[in-house]
Amino acid sequence: MRDDGKTRLAVLGPGKGRGAASFVPGRFEQRRAARIDDGWGSGHDFSDATGEAIEPGPDTVVSEERARSIISRNQSPDVGFSQSINPYRGCEHGCVYCFARPSHAYLDLSPGLDFETRLFAKANAVELLRAELARPSYRCAPIALGVNTDAYQPLERRRRITRGLLEVLAEARHPVHLITKNALVLRDLDLLAPMAAQGLVQVAVSVTTLDNRLAARMEPRASAPHSRLKAIAGLHEAGVPVGVMVAPVIPAITDSELEAILEAARGAGAGTASYVLLRLPHELKEIWREWLALHYPGRAAHVMSLVAQMRGGRDYDSAFGTRMRGEGPFAQLLAARFARAHRQLGFIRPPPLDCSRFVPPRPESPQGCLF
Template sequence: MADTIKGRGSRQYLPGRFETTTVEAADDGWAPLAEPEAGPDPSRPRTEVHEESARSIVTRNRSPDVGFSQSVNPYRGCEHGCSYCFARPSHAYLNLSPGLDFETKIFAKTNAPELLRREFARPGYRPSPIALGINTDAYQPVERRLELTRRLVEVMLECRHPFSLVTKNALVERDLDLLQPLAALGLVHVYFSVTTLDPQLSARLEPRAAAPHARLRAMRRLHDAGVPVGVLFAPAIPWVNDHELEAVLEAARGAGAASAGYVLLRLPHEVAPLFRDWLEAHMPERAARVMAAVRQMRGGRDYESGFGARMRGRGPYADLLERRFALARRRAGYPAQSLAALDCSRFVPPLAAPAQRELF
């Protein structure tokens, strides 16, 4: 097995579940293997950004486990490289590896803002809050250059459309000039995913995400600017970061968070072998214990996909984690009521939307 790769969450090109063949070079003894051509160091794979034109941009779901019915994802793949990312298996649909390909081959939907505006202009469109970047982080590093998320937020502001977003990147601060007027109209919530307060553990779990202190600083700055903020302790991983639950909720509350939630580690499809490999690379002494605890909460398997259980798990550990969260939330002083509901009544279709300057 390859050594760990600096700045990457995975260390292998695990084939996707739809692959019918895999290729591996082997020396059959008849002739020496061809010398590889000079090129990029394979131990340090570079990020490739591929621009694509999407056919649609709004995804709809009826899952009872999530608090939204519409989502928008401007990117496929995520350079943050979180070893546990539940979205990794989606790269298998592209005939790419959910391992290193997921975090090094990023697909940008360059026409996303135009598609969103077109969706809002449909005569039969009825607004409901949109979750922005819920599958992969809308503020991942490539956003600094492409600004697709910023342009989507501009459409939200133009049309007075409510939305929420979850991010691990302090880059969200860049768009305060848009988020502030949206917040004044009750149209936006921003959640920060904080998995740990330990920068060394964060650098291994989520190598290209913002450091924990940077996320908390960004949370404080958004809060001070009047933007409602919350925290997600996600994922909770037994014997890895679960002991930090109370500390994360307290630190986030101190940074202005008015809402808190948590999600148990999810290991669908190729994520399970990838995460087991991560454990063997970074925490070999506790790898077996971690996976034993995971299976205890998943009915003896690596993962259960059923509604209700997939986010929280079941069994004694899952019950204990739920009780710990409820107690930590109360002790940290979170309001009894979560963030105020987003306002859908202000929506104006694009062609009739007033100019942004009229907000001021």
């Protein structure tokens, strides 16, 4: 068992460069540990043998795994795609509000700090994708790359799994949606620009706030807001269809920036726009409440009151149709504000991607291309 980090948090405060503040236990854990003071001060001692204070927060640990399949499929009516690929588990961006955090509980890890420090790279992702696309039974439909985890998180700079997946998709002329909050996406313009010319790619850059200080606390290892706007501009200049996703919109924290984000993104070249309301499934409720108490103690109750007003009196409602937008007067006001800004700024609806160009890749053979 591992200490949940609550005592360390109380003594030292939140760790630098991390979104979550502690190891919030996963919902499947059967045993939990907590640091207890034995009367000699040891429970509150966070110094090493020399008396130097130990820096709060764990290091990032990356493990390789061999996945059994790489394309995930869903029938959700409100996500806009039926197929997706996540090249990594966990995300070093550390966005405290990330709806995907609870997925780490399936690994018997904390959706809190473990989600952003215990990462898994799918080492065989590229070969699996090539094999799945080559199957005679495969039917082409756009694939969303980077949903439960950002495909361009810092780890990608070294591992280049996303790059390899894009190379296979480009070879097969397969349509792909990219969703990211990292300017590293510009590295792959040599692949994305030719795919865009064939109607095979659309990119959405997620922008939550234009406030650098807030972003540093809320999404500490994602690209800074101005870097994301530069990424939008770079994609637009290269001819890659790019849009902005204002996600999540957080009541009483970021909702006042909605129009400003849309205007800045439009000025940078974004052609499409969307937004998603803050979602707090499973353990994320506790992670988010903990973050609010640390950074906005005087506003926390108000924020959660507005969340409850949009979620039928609860912290979260997972019902299709309302989980992305919420309901009630405040949610309706957000929708009206977005619709007005969308219209005034001249955003358009994204055109469909072209599935007619798909050519199944040749499966890898030990005999190469002789036969």
